[in-house]
Amino acid sequence: MDVFRIATAGSVDDGKSTLIGRLLYETNSITTDKLEAIERASQRKGIGFLDLSLLTDGLVAEREQGITIDVAHIYFNTPKRKFIIADSPGHVEYTRNMITGASRAQTSVILVDARKGIIEQTHRHYFIANLLRIPYVIVCVNKMDLVNYSEEVFTKIKNDFLKLSASLPNTQQQIVVIPVSSLHGDNLTTRSQNMPWYTGEPLLTLLESLPVPAARGSFRMPVQLAIRPRNESHHDFRGYAGRVSSGKINVGDAVTVLPSGRSSKVTGIHKNGQEQSTATDRESVTITIADNIDISRGDMLVRTGEEPTLKTEHKAFICWMDSHLLDTVKSYLIQHGTQRIKAKVTQVNFVQDTASLQQLAPSEGLKMNEIAQVNLKTAKPLPVDVYHDNPANGTFILIDEFTNNTVAVGFFE
């Protein structure tokens, strides 16, 4: 069974929680006791309807303020797939949470209020979906019931959105715009009777039928650890454990270890105590090779002839995620794959305004939630791919050595 990951972003007013609640409700994914608990809580808050946001806003502070602060993970199944929704807040001060939620998504669901059309928040959500190269973007034009299910209103918003998407660089995304009413369930799990003019699929049908995108790029496997049992039955076994981040490798293929550059041949692919002839992306395996070469955590196995370039100077987009400003004098730790070494942001080239989509001149440092293009220098060469070519090997995080916080996420240009 496939696993399909969806990112949603929005604030309470968008009807995002209602939309998710509806999907859960109509796929029989909420149990009676949870529904009753929401009913009780809604009554206590003096709300006349079922406040489905109470289902996803899991923290006391969120329920008190009626806002989503952190990413929540929601699970449901249909006969076709297992779905994981990363539900994130929508306001600018939570941009980092939006990126976190979107970081593993295969589809971004963006909500637009039919009465308001494309607003600043839509720009931000789409910019993030675009920056992260999320393969599918589904725009739900919500609250169609409040605009009399007007085709004209919908078409205008759709065109506005397509214009917005054309202004950003990544045009390989597949974009679908759907008119919905999450309150009444129009075009969520079944086609709406109120909008016969819409001939596309309802949201759930679409989510079930979009092909699971394969990880782009050739074989890359960051080594997590070496496995050397040294027991009687496996005296000489020496395997390298890791999760294939992209591509595919077969027994017999030539592999190169980076950064050392030494080559060998795959002699075995072990998984869960069994041997197999191939490993593909997202699989956790243990690989054995023909030669005794020094390999440890931080190294990367790649297919010989398809090596990424080893570089110490990089250009990247980063999103700053810490309350302390970025300091271009100080060094941080960069983690790329399983490698963690020192790095410095040597220059901020421009700050990206996610609302106006303008590139702004940088000021001192970078503030939390700011997205910028920077130059980066690493203490040792890293085997990186450009994010666009190989998303799985094109990302990194920065860690503050002293607070240990994850302070930024980045995408190699």
Next chain:
Amino acid sequence: MKKDYLKEFPREMEDEAIYIIREAAAQFERPAILFSGGKDSITLVRLAQKAFYPGKVPFPLVHIDTGHNFPETITFRDKLVAETGLELIVGLVQDDIDAKRVAEETGKFASRNILQTTTLLRTIESLKLDACLGGARRDEEKARAKERVFSVRDDFGQWDAKNQRPELFDYLNGRIRPGENVRVFPISNWTELDVWNYIREEKLEIPSIYYSHEREVIERNGVLWPYSDFIFKDADEVVQTKTVRFRTVGDMSCTAALASTANTVEQIIEEVIGTSVSERGSRLDDQRSEAAMEARKAVGYF
């Protein structure tokens, strides 16, 4: 049965869990598996065996024993330890009660659930554990749904929900200061059904109380309480024998029984698919308030 699709286990979830377990082994010096004897921690043990095969699992099992366990759970635990050859370390809540670090709750609804936290933190400190792998899942409870895979706890074991490290892509940041520790949740993204389907596919053994059996129970407000020395019985309450099983394994004083005739994993799966009550609905410890779980986590609970 119409809902056959709910009986498939998505294999990607196993790859993800094994990746997380290996990260825990690589990033920490003294990790351990928190083992309760329940289905989720049993699943974790199997995943750990697979993650390091043909090598050995590089972690001991740590069991926080409230003294109110079902005897079947303890029997099962000891058998599993004997079969896997893993090291077992037990932290006894009774020791903290005897040392007067904690006081037992009193009254009809008394439970030792809340006392476990003190014993857990003491055990972590005495063993100098820097990471504890647990079988918690995000679908269990809404506060858990917000927790990270690597959840950093301060010197007092406390979870700061509003100040969590962002987790992006597959990156897990386990860097901590001395004294801090990390709770690692490899099956965060599994659902209850994922666990059951995995148990079926892997033919895992589970404690007998998960299967239907005859048991003395007391019915309170529509909930079946297992009758034992650990619960107080009012004079007007009647002990009856019923055919029941348990959906989760907690203490005898805080886990409700379920009227059920399910005798096999297959039948349990059918039952879980057909139920209209969530898993934690049978945990009396969660029913105390809307924020019960978040409040316990904030002070160091699992």
